[in-house]
Amino acid sequence: QVQLVESGGGLVQAGGSLRLSCAASRSFFIINAMGWHRQAPGKQRELVAQISTDGSTIYADSVKGRFTISPDYAKNTVYLQMNSLKPEDTAVYYCAADPRVGVRNWGQGTQVTVSS
Numbered sequence: 790q791v792q793l794v795e796s797g798g799g800l801v802q803a804g805g806s807l808r809l810s811c812a813a814s815r816s817f818f819i820i821n822a823m824g825w826h827r828q829a830p831g832k833q834r835e836l837v838a839q840i841s842t843d844g845s846t847i848y849a850d851s852v853k854g855r856f857t858i859s860p861d862y863a864k865n866t867v868y869l870q871m872n873s874l875k876p877e878d879t880a881v882y883y884c885a886a887d888p889r890v891g892v893r894n895w896g897q898g899t900q901v902t903v904s905s
Contacts, residue, residue, distance in 0.1 A: 793894060794811070794896060795882065795896040803876055808870050808871070823840055823867040825858060828880055837852055837882070839858065880900075882901050
């Protein structure tokens with residue numbers, strides 16, 4: 790079991806930036822991948838970005854070139870830098886950890902609201 794605590798959400802104008810943080814309770818050595826997902830009202834939760842322990846990354850097409858996922862292994866933290874935000878990026882953002890053994894763990898979510 791990995792506890793995840795997200796922070797950094799908020800209200801921003803279109804074109805602005807935010808950085809989300811996700812602190813894990815355990816070392817990344819026991820984790821295969823960390824990711825950010827989001828869920829907008831009335832929509833399914835979707836993958837935004839993911840980074841594996843080998844450093845490979847996956848991004849949703851809608852955020853490529855605007856969002857960057859990066860880890861800080863010393864702090865057991867993963868960040869999501871979000872630039873050029875659009876109103877359609879408005880959602881609750883969830884951090885997820887896929888441990889080497891066990892099921893995916895989720896954070897509590899942080900709201901991101903982008904005003905036009």
